[in-house]
Amino acid sequence: MRELPAINTSxxxxxxxxxxxxxxxxxxxxxxxxxxxxxVDSAVSxxxxxxxxxASRVTCLALPGPTSSPESLEHARLVAAAFELxxxxxxxxxxxxxxxxxxGAEGDxxxxxxxxxxxxxxxxxDRARFAGALVxxxxxxxxxxxxxxxxxxxxxxxxxxxxxxxxxxxxxxAAHLGVPQAVVDKPPTADLWPGQTDAGELGFDYLxxxxxxxxxxxxxxxxxxx
Numbered sequence: 761m762r763e764l765p766a767i768n769t770s771x772x773x774x775x776x777x778x779x780x781x782x783x784x785x786x787x788x789x790x791x792x793x794x795x796x797x798x799x800v801d802s803a804v805s806x807x808x809x810x811x812x813x814x815a816s817r818v819t820c821l822a823l824p825g826p827t828s829s830p831e832s833l834e835h836a837r838l839v840a841a842a843f844e845l846x847x848x849x850x851x852x853x854x855x856x857x858x859x860x861x862x863x864g865a866e867g868d869x870x871x872x873x874x875x876x877x878x879x880x881x882x883x884x885x886d887r888a889r890f891a892g893a894l895v896x897x898x899x900x901x902x903x904x905x906x907x908x909x910x911x912x913x914x915x916x917x918x919x920x921x922x923x924x925x926x927x928x929x930x931x932x933x934a935a936h937l938g939v940p941q942a943v944v945d946k947p948p949t950a951d952l953w954p955g956q957t958d959a960g961e962l963g964f965d966y967l968x969x970x971x972x973x974x975x976x977x978x979x980x981x982x983x984x985x986x
Contacts, residue, residue, distance in 0.1 A: 780812035791817040793888045794896035798835030802898040807937040810843045825876040826853045838940040873952035877913030894918035902927035927966035
């Protein structure tokens with residue numbers, strides 16, 4: 761079986777750190793804003809930003825919704841503590857319920873999930889405008905190629921350090937950066953409804969998908985070859 765090519769994790773971390781430092785300098789703005797979900801992707805983005813520009817110049821928001829897991833907030837706090845980041849909790853449960861009721865979407869978990877993803881990004885861009893900041897992205901290449909993201913939601917950002925990283929490579933990068941093990945080990949989830957996981961929705965996990973995505977998207981293998 762053809763595997764995903766290995767990476768130099770140290771070189772990757774340094775390259776992304778330098779990229780984030782230069783992007784903020786070039787923007788003329790003062791800081792980054794990032795949503796800390798309690799998952800590994802947002803943890804890696806926040807850690808890279810803290811190393812690039814200093815923890816005091818990274819604003820972290822936890823953005824729970826009506827059905828968010830308490831564990832997600834607990835893990836977001838673990839990440840903030842690990843990298844000496846301040847964390848503000850902005851509870852989006854009430855506005856999410858109000859918007860869902862207005863649109864008649866209360867009983868549809870997929871519609872409510874999309875509303876939550878977009879409300880979270882609305883909150884981040886609003887805070888960025890207020891604080892003179894860039895919104896830090898947290899979406900990886902695997903999610904993008906699978907279509908597993910929400911337009912104008914988690915796929916929106918000002919700068920996305922993970923945009924060309926396979927999900928499989930984010931785990932060793934997280935370990936290299938010092939992301940808490942509880943966050944690295946848990947199943948990936950958008951936390952949009954109870955029990956949701958990426959693998960549960962997709963029907964496969966990233967370890968299975970990433971080599972196929974790589975050899976098709978990067979190396980041009982067709983369906984028969986795959």
